[in-house]
Amino acid sequence: MDKLVSLCKRRGFVFQSSEIYGGTGSVWDYGPLGVELKRNLQDRWWRAMVRQRDDIEGLDSAILMHPRVWEASGHVGGFVDPLVDCSNCKKRFRADDPKIKGVPGTPDAQCPACGMKGTLSAPRLFNLMFKTFMGPVEDSAATIYLRPETAQGSYVNFLNVQQSTRQKIPFGIAQIGKAFRNEITPGNFIFRTREFEQMEMQFFVEPGTDMTWFEYWKEERMKWHQGLGLAPDRLQFHQHTRDELAHYARAAFDVQFDFGGSLGFQEIEGIHNRGDFDLSQHQQFSGKKLEYFDHATNKRYIPYVVEAAVGPNRTLLALLVNGYREEAVEGETEGRTVLGLSAALAPIKAGVFPLVKKDGMPETAHRIADELRPHFPVFYDDSGAIGRRYRRQDEIGTPFCITVDGESSADNTVTVRDRDSLKQERVSVDRLRDYIGQRIVQ
Numbered sequence: 001m002d003k004l005v006s007l008c009k010r011r012g013f014v015f016q017s018s019e020i021y022g023g024t025g026s027v028w029d030y031g032p033l034g035v036e037l038k039r040n041l042q043d044r045w046w047r048a049m050v051r052q053r054d055d056i057e058g059l060d061s062a063i064l065m066h067p068r069v070w071e072a073s074g075h076v077g078g079f080v081d082p083l084v085d086c087s088n089c090k091k092r093f094r095a096d097d098p099k100i101k102g103v104p105g106t107p108d109a110q111c112p113a114c115g116m117k118g119t120l121s122a123p124r125l126f127n128l129m130f131k132t133f134m135g136p137v138e139d140s141a142a143t144i145y146l147r148p149e150t151a152q153g154s155y156v157n158f159l160n161v162q163q164s165t166r167q168k169i170p171f172g173i174a175q176i177g178k179a180f181r182n183e184i185t186p187g188n189f190i191f192r193t194r195e196f197e198q199m200e201m202q203f204f205v206e207p208g209t210d211m212t213w214f215e216y217w218k219e220e221r222m223k224w225h226q227g228l229g230l231a232p233d234r235l236q237f238h239q240h241t242r243d244e245l246a247h248y249a250r251a252a253f254d255v256q257f258d259f260g261g262s263l264g265f266q267e268i269e270g271i272h273n274r275g276d277f278d279l280s281q282h283q284q285f286s287g288k289k290l291e292y293f294d295h296a297t298n299k300r301y302i303p304y305v306v307e308a309a310v311g312p313n314r315t316l317l318a319l320l321v322n323g324y325r326e327e328a329v330e331g332e333t334e335g336r337t338v339l340g341l342s343a344a345l346a347p348i349k350a351g352v353f354p355l356v357k358k359d360g361m362p363e364t365a366h367r368i369a370d371e372l373r374p375h376f377p378v379f380y381d382d383s384g385a386i387g388r389r390y391r392r393q394d395e396i397g398t399p400f401c402i403t404v405d406g407e408s409s410a411d412n413t414v415t416v417r418d419r420d421s422l423k424q425e426r427v428s429v430d431r432l433r434d435y436i437g438q439r440i441v442q
């Protein structure tokens with residue numbers, strides 16, 4: 001993880017938020033390469049969920065919502081973690097932190113940070129929602145929340161979307177957006193942060209068909225994660241036990257990825273059968289009917305919801321962990337660091353280099369880069385030895401490197417080097433766009 005954090009900063013994937021002021025706790029900024037990678041991931045999800053299906057509609061609901069939404073959803077009363085603090089070192093922990101020895105609030109309990117005994121408070125409940133005020137008056141009547149999930153925006157818009165698109169059940173609503181949680185124990189780089197994004201799809205189904213759809217979405221989502229290039233043996237399902245189930249869930253499975261080290265297998269996506277909990281609650285709290293009328297069967301009902309909720313930030317970390325490797329290179333003293341991202345997700349698709357800075361090679365390389373740039377992101381580089389330039393692209397996951405050399409002016413060809421096999425092929429300049437274009441669509 002330390003190596004990844006350092007690579008991410010050095011090469012412009014992820015920076016600490018407000019770093020020059022000492023940083024903001026567990027909030028991160030995405031640099032030039034990070035934002036490209038995250039966008040590629042989000043576009044891929046949007047394509048799979050919305051563009052390639054006729055039974056899911058897109059939505060972009062606001063972060064700020066009516067405060068009653070969060071009462072209805074159960075977040076005001078129930079979105080809490082038990083918190084304990086140490087009166088000696090002032091650090092805070094979740095009461096169920098396995099590093100705590102003894103029962104917090106008793107003299108035997110030991111602080112996992114400073115090691116003092118008897119300094120941990122008894123657990124108290126801490127709501128994870130960020131509060132703020134709407135309008136100029138800072139009182140309880142003006143309190144609103146930064147949303148802790150995007151899902152509620154889809155529930156309160158259920159009828160708006162259904163009626164405007166004339167979708168019939170079963171159908172889904174998908175959205176990508178920011179969510180905020182005042183996590184007590186954030187950390188592990190971008191794994192658990194206080195500001196993050198979600199890609200959530202709510203699938204509305206007829207009661208009684210929910211478990212069939214639940215199984216369907218479980219399989220679909222696992223296939224999607226495998227399609228990103230995450231190693232199949234690093235992916236697994238985890239079924240929630242009765243104790244783990246959220247208040248709204250009838251059944252839940254996590255897709256887990258093996259992050260290695262002390263993290264091990266952790267959730268990157270949750271698939272939940274939420275029953276009619278959400279729509280029933282919003283119907284009750286808003287006083288507005290949220291029923292669906294099925295003309296074919298003349299039945300009126302509140303649909304059940306099967307949800308597939310994935311975090312792009314956490315999935316991006318999984319891609320970095322999955323792809324990072326250090327390897328020796330035959331015949332060279334210096335090894336190389338490679339980010340084995342799939343060509344479709346890699347932030348830069350091709351590096352373009354003149355072998356040397358003379359004999360018209362820079363001009364030709366510039367021309368090639370300019371011709372390719374409208375079609376996919378490329379990076380022109382003429383500084384340092386060619387081996388160095390290859391290494392710089394390898395460690396950011398660039399799948400192809402194009403080199404203009406002495407032969408290029410004679411036969412209008414260049415070499416294209418493959419990041420993983422290290423094989424070099426001579427390709428005609430006229431074919432470059434198709435050659436790379438075909439290999440980055442997956």
Ligand code: GAP
Pocket residue numbers: 148149150151181183190191192193194195196197198200267268269270307309310311312313314315
């Ligand atoms: N609407 C259901 C819901 O929000 P969740 O399991 O709490 O379910 C879904 O969140 C996904 O959002 C998680 O699998 C994870 O990828 C991401 N996520 C949740 N909390 C996060 C945090 N604090 N930092 C980064 N990602 C987070």
